[in-house]
Amino acid sequence: MPIKDLTERYSNLTAAQLRERLYCLETVVSKSKIGVWQLCVATGKLSVNQYFAELLGLTWHPELALTFDDVLKIIHPDDRQSAKNQFKQYLAGKNRDFEVEFRVQFADGSWHWVRDIGAVVTLQADGQAEKIVGSWFDVNDMVESSQRLRKITRTIPGVIYEFELYPDGSMRFPYSSEGISDIAGVSPEQIRDDASVLFSLIHPDDISKVQHSILESAQSLTEWFCEYRLIKGDSERWLTGYAVPERDDASGVVRWYGQIVDTTADKELELELLESKITLEKAQELGNIGYWRADLTTGELAWSDEIFRIFGLDKEHVKPTIEVFDRAIYPDDFKAVKASMERARESGIHDVEHRIVRADGEIRWVHELAGFRGDDSRDVMIGTIRDVTEQKLYQRELERLNVTDELTKVNNRRFFIASLERELKSIVAASRICVAIVDIDYFKIINDQYGHAEGDLVLKTVSAFINEQLRPGDVFARIGGEEFALLLHRVEGADAKRRLNAIRQLISELAFCHNGESYQVTATIGMTMLNPQDTRDDVLHRADEALYRGKRDGRNCVVWSEVD
Incomplete structure (x- = not known):
């Protein structure tokens, strides 16, 4: 804020009001562990608060006077000159704001x-x-977390990302890993606020397919999967994208969380198979993909060494045959594999994903892709088999994240609503299902008084505790803020209320401590029983109405809202 604006803002305050505001500010600063400094440019004198002095290993007193060089001594040698240069540029008016991150050696x-x-x-x-004033914030955890994330994403093929589609049609990538540079030759910063930079690189023949697949996924909230080409410099690359969508009902924004990988090598192989030009030599060049040739007439089968590794078999003791292969197919997938092979007699292509049981008992996912060639005397298939277990696990993890609350690791609102709607479709009069909404009382005060980190700890502790009290088949989820929801099965209303009251009482007995100060929390619970004629909105409205009634009646209680 400009100095003139600050002067005008506080010119009408009395001395008492100014002292009160100063006291509040000093209290916030001291509790927040913020190092505050003031520099007199002419003298070079640097005044600091108590926390800043403690970082330097000094005992603070009102007359403590430091210099700019005193501070430079504790800045990491690799960061010192950069920090010094940026401060000089700020003094010279070359930079409008002064904000810099560097490493400091604490006491x-x-x-x-x-x-x-x-x-x-x-x-x-x-x-x-x-005079210049400033503050030091300890951002070590944030910087280290960011560095760890960058290291982790470097081990993941392709790029992982978050993509947003707005109601007006605009698109952006709030997050994309550094792999985007290798795949598309653009930086994460270039597409953070405008995705059109990346979309402009998509092959003209594929752009409509990509846009349509995105809109279709947005409308149905089904997984997005698309294979398309991208122009990178003078080359053309095949990309495969997979993502899980979710819609923010309040804003209408749809977000996808997923991965894009360069599948050029796989696609080239697939196209060669479709054109009947695949050769054993080409398959061998593609690392980690086993090739095979099967004579469907005689039952003979030839494998590459990679397939022996995938199946966990010793090539010195096992002769590959179609019978050996059939025994390795996971029983539940056997019919699908054989059906694909039969379709190949008509289409010429055998393309199927299925599970196998390795010789050591481990279950793995594989992808088979082959071309069929038949004549009057012999039917032959030539193809590849690729271990796709890690890809499957990654897909499942994305699916799990889609129905899991990131903070508490319990189910999220999406999962709860889906479970409730599933119950409503099959409910009968004798179903005996209770829906309850749990709200932590005065949670805002905890955040305001102890900070959001402490509030997060309360949410995680309470959610873990409630989760431990449930019976098999019950559903528990965090549906927003400090609100949780329960689906209790096979329970009468009175019994449900007794169970919920027991949970409420035990929550009030949980002990919390922040900086030596002990405190406890309570919860208010609104409940209702499902009825065959209910809609989702009916049930949630009754539970909410009961919850708010409990809030009005003094909190820390269970209120049962029965059907009118």
């Missing part, structure tokens, strides 16, 4: 990343800075 010898933010508060007569 205990440890190195921490801090964010230094400063601003001019008074000017000299010639308009040059007279």
